[in-house]
Amino acid sequence: MSIRPSIVKQLGRRASLVPAAVAVALVLASCGGSSVSGGGDDDGGGGDEGAALDPVKIGLLVPLSGVYAALGEDMQQGFQLYLDENDGKLGGAEVEVVEADEGESPGTGVPAATRLVTQDQVDAVAGIVSSAVALGVKDLFVESKVPLVVANAGANDVTAGGSPYIWRSSFTNGGVAAALGAYVAEQVGDGSVYLISADYAAGAESTGGFKETFEAAGGTIAGEAFTPFGTTTDWQPYLQGIRASGASAVYTFYAGAEAVGFTTQYNQFGLKGEIPLYAAGFLTEGGVLEASGEAALGIQNSLHYSDQIDSERNNAFVEAYVAAYDEVPTTYAVQAYDAAAALGLAIEAAGATDSESIAQGLSEVGEIDSPRGTFSFDENHDPVQPYYLREVQEVDGVLANVVLQELEQ
């Protein structure tokens, strides 16, 4: 009956035994847990320009804890950089940002989104890394008529149906992979390609997208493998299978820790020098590339951004980002930056900051001038954007995804 109080008492009594480190840990953990922070509350002040726009309240739903926290930080920084470049305004309206912790699964992401919409009553939400979370909260946004700009989650179905409230500034899993199909088919010629990826929705969609364009371009598949998602630590048996299949190239989709594991083991077991590896760009993006190290050298991959894109727009962006955060921007940062840009343009187009106007405004933004190149939204509200063929090379002593060419789509 009184299990909880007695545990609390027990813990209290033990507290003297636990070293100070754990006490500090408790404090840290509780700080991390309170995920609400935000802009100033004094939105009434400082209307010096006499702008007619009401302040806008934006929910930023990104992972602040769990396995995707590194992506969440990149997205926070990207979003914030856009605000900083625009005097803390979106489309001329003062912004209050309410942050919420998406965590790593719908178990944490859905309640956080619900709280943003019902309790904090934000006008629009940007963010969401996990496709599972995006699919879980989609109906919430459609039903409460609050616009959502997905800034990462790539599941094809997130935008299916083209709801006026669901938009995406990132990519579709299929799209990233499809961009690479024809190129790889051309490279291998008469050879065949082995497909290997993590056994979950993103892996299946990525493989599917690649297969479609690759086979359309006349390519043949040597074999396919899906590895258990989240529990695979040893790729040797699969690598053995790839070797045995006699494939002349490999296409793969992995992200996060699994990307590091796959890349290093592909190298350790000696496949790297023998069978060229093509991948969806997440295999070599951001912190993952750093962790993989030189095992990733030479991997060719497709993505819609690289900090190495040599355009005036991107060079200025990279410079500003490095100045602000002392690290080069990742694709995730750019996606959040562009989510902010889309919201800004939407507010500007609509001339109002309520949810309905922002949703309407999003359909009128037209072309968005992004560091990745210009993009616009298609009928599903997915980005129509350039995809780049990138290759991991060493640039000034650090590994980077050098852009070889823009991929034809």
Add this chain to the structure above:
Amino acid sequence: MLDWFDAYTGTVLNGLALAAVLFVIAVGLSLVFGTMDVLNLAHGSVSLVGAYVGVAMVGDSASIAAFVAAVLVASAIGLVLGGVLAAMTAKVSGHLRQALLTLGVALIAGDVLAEVFGSDVKRVRAPEGLDGSTEVLGTPYPVYRLVMVGVGLAVAVLLYLVLERTRLGAIVRATVADRDMVEAVGIRTTLVLGGVFAGGAALAAAGGLLAAPVLGAQPGLDDTILLLALVVIVIGGLGSLRGALLGAVLVGQVQVLGVALLPELASFMLFGAMGLVLLLRPAGLLPAPGRRA
């Protein structure tokens, strides 16, 4: 047959390498459960601490000496953590409460580690000289994994000698079998238990570091390790050294050879094997002799 052997030598070796680290990590969990009846859900966190010691001390490159030094530091830290955990759990009775307490510690530890080391995947390089590949029956195979197999074997032999051939080991085994009787002959079992806990945690931390060049170090790895270690001791039988060894070898081979032979069943194979063992031998394959259920 010879062809088959040729094709799968690397795979079998790999299963052994995985088994080696699993054994080093799981044996502590098993002995702690056997002696103290404490289910320590913070065991995976201790391993992750070991991996992060590697990140801090080894990182991108290190000589063999520096790597060994890191293993020793990780073990020492593990020893202290084990002692602290033993003290915390000593007076908490009941599996549920112990599980809640250690789970709480694991959650806090996970957050603190993420705070200190960041949430990116960190890597630990194999020490210089062991980071290359060698030819095993014509296919390249990483040297470091061969070393892992060797280290796992050495730890197993050493533990066997200590537990089966020394007076100290006899006391530990007796405590597993009948704690009251050991008390009755005048031995303070709390000290025995604390020692086993600390030693087990030291092995877990060392194992986490040994595994780091293969598994890396990142938030969430503690749960993965804990899960695998629990499967190992459920299959092998609680509280016994030989059980942990057999369990680790089986889990290693199921995870690797099983996947190679029946890839489409990869997701289910591990827990399928565990379920099968539980159905046929609910106490595990080699439980500690004389242990009261």
